[in-house]
Amino acid sequence: MTDYFRDLQAAGRTESTVRSYGMDLLRWFRFLWAIDVSWDRATRLEARDFCRWLLINGQPDRPHWRSGQPSEPSPSSAKPYAASVRAHNETVLRCFYAFHLDIATGPMLVNPFPLDRTRRSGRVNAHHNPMEPHRKERTGLYRPRVPKRIPRSIPDEEFNEIFAKLPSHRDRALVAFYVSTGARASELLSTLQGGVAPGRQLISVVRKGTGAVQELPASTDAFVWLRLYQVQMGDLIPRGRRLPLWWTLRRPVRPLTYHAVHRMFERVNQLVGTSATLHALRHTAAFRMAEDPALPLTDVQLVLGHAQLTTTQLYLTPRKEDVIRRSWSITLNRVGRRPSGRRPLRRRVIGRRRWMCCSARVSRDRHRPPGRCTCGLPASSLGRAADREVSAASRLGPLACCRDGPRRGVADVDRGDAAAGGPSQPRLSSARSDVDAGLVGGATGPDLARALARERRRCGW
Structure with missing residues (x-):
């Protein structure tokens, strides 16, 4: 070994x-x-x-070394x-x-x-397309399939509860830096006292993979909490540009380690009753950066320290909390919406045209009640736009009534134009150009005549 x-x-x-x-x-x-x-x-x-x-x-x-005797392990x-x-x-x-x-x-x-x-035949990555990334074809016999998981972020309400339960200024400064810089837990703990620039709002960390020192932008609140932590500790922290920035609160003070920060965050989660992890703070910062339209994805990749852009693209996936919130809002709007007096708009069906009924005697149009055709067919289903269509069509010449089959009529009003409030022009259609034979004769004329007779008897027209 x-x-x-x-x-x-x-x-x-x-x-x-x-x-x-x-x-x-x-x-x-x-x-x-x-x-x-x-x-x-x-x-x-x-x-x-x-x-x-x-x-x-x-x-x-395995119980913790500070606890008592180890308990008997149970297989279940x-x-x-x-x-x-x-x-x-x-x-x-x-x-x-x-x-x-x-x-x-x-x-x-x-x-x-x-x-x-x-799992593979022949040479590894044989016939590889240079425009595509290499696939992992050298797979072990007993290697399990690892499912692809979406990074888990902390919702804003849950993050506020966790931040309110933090016991010290040092812990608040750490969490504020984690959620604003997107640095890993071990990277932020590697910061030296000389690597903090509050005037430029930058903090230097040592990257995990390459070991290079990189400056990351941080929020103003994080530097405020950092200054409060330094004032609180006073002379207990050794001063020096090459000394660590984070120290333990217990005396004698020692440089803060990853396991101490991890245990601190676990204690806060137990108080709040949540299951967030320390690495979820990095995911939260990455989601917030990716959702900002003013920040390109390549800049997010540089801040997070990803080697591949495909890794950063995982944070473009919608968060579960946002999807649930938007779905709830749509459901509540549909359920809680009051029914209006207008009839719902209907989509036009290709091959079917509904006609407004007008009389051949144009002189009767001036004596008709508003909202009705000269033959008595109510135009309330089409609204005011339909009333304007009847008036405009009557000025174009004599129109046929529905009882005789439409030889020259006005087509249905475009519901999209009527709903938008725009000007609608009457569209004329002749019987020769209409392909639907049922509208020009056959059983359509008698059916419409019977429907008009029933409507006239009901309205007393």
């Missing part, structure tokens, strides 16, 4: 990466010690059982490892045994965590 760690260090891997690989290897070695198998004698059967153990048995119940309360943890463990163990096979360490002949040859 020492040779493998030396190889990782020589390849430029960070300390956190080496520690993560070591924790995965420790989990594998504990499994081998329990079944009394040496690491260089493990086969594919042990690798299969180990992957099943991660899925079925789950995480062990075991929480299985996440798919991302199991996938990372399989990759680490496959690379570990591949390294020892290359340097010929031990009597091993095969890798117990092989690649799945059935």
Whole structure:
């Protein structure tokens, strides 16, 4: 194991990466010690059982060192490892045994965590299109499928409750910097006292992957809380441009670590009754930046420190809270809307034309009541626009009544123009140009005549 760690260090891997690989290897070695198998004698059967153990048995119940005696673990309360943890463990163990096979360490002949040859045929990325990104075709045999999840952000109401329960100025300054800069938890803790520029509202952090120092813009409130924290601590914090910016509140003061900040945020979540995580503050800042139309997506990528623009595009997905809020607003508007006196607008159906009825005697048009045709057909269903259509059509010449079949009539009013209040012009249509034979004769004339007779008897016209 020492040779493998030396190889990782020589390849430029960070300390956190080496520690993560070591924790995965420790989990594998504990499994081998329990079944009394040496690491260089493990086969594919042990690798299969180990992957099943991660899925079925789950995480062990280890109480905190400050608590009392450990409780008896219960099989029903075991929480299985996440798919991302199991996938990372399989990759680490496959690379570990591949390294020892290359340097010929031990009597091993095969890798117990092989690649799945059935998931690909032939060479890796064969016939690759240069306009598309490379696909991950080198997949392990026991590697689980990791689902693609949408980053979880903290709603504004929940964030306000969490911020109100923060106990100190230091914690308020940390949360304000997290939600305004979008920096990772470990990146913000790497800030030195000389890396703060309140006049320019910039704070310098050390990036996680590259290790480069980058200046990030922050909000004014974050610098106000930072100054209150410095005044509160006074001379307890050592001064120096190369000294850490964040320190513990307990005495003697020590540089603040990631686990201390993580535990602080967990205690606040227990007080509020929420399940937000420390990394969710970064997601919240990313969603707020991506939703701002004045900020290009490439600028958001630079601030967040993403290597690929496709990673930043995940934050263009609508947040669940916003989608639910907009859906509720539409539902409430439809349910709580009072019914108006006007009839709902109907869409025009292609192939069907409704005609206004007018008499051949134009002189009777001046004596008709408003809102009615000269033959008695009420035009209330079409509103005032229909009344204007009848008057305008009567000035164009004698029009036929519905009882005889329309030889020359006015087509239905465009409901969109009538609703918009714009001027509507009458559209004339002749019987020769109409393709619908039912409007020019047949059963349409008698049906309309009977309907008009019933309407006249009802209205007393």
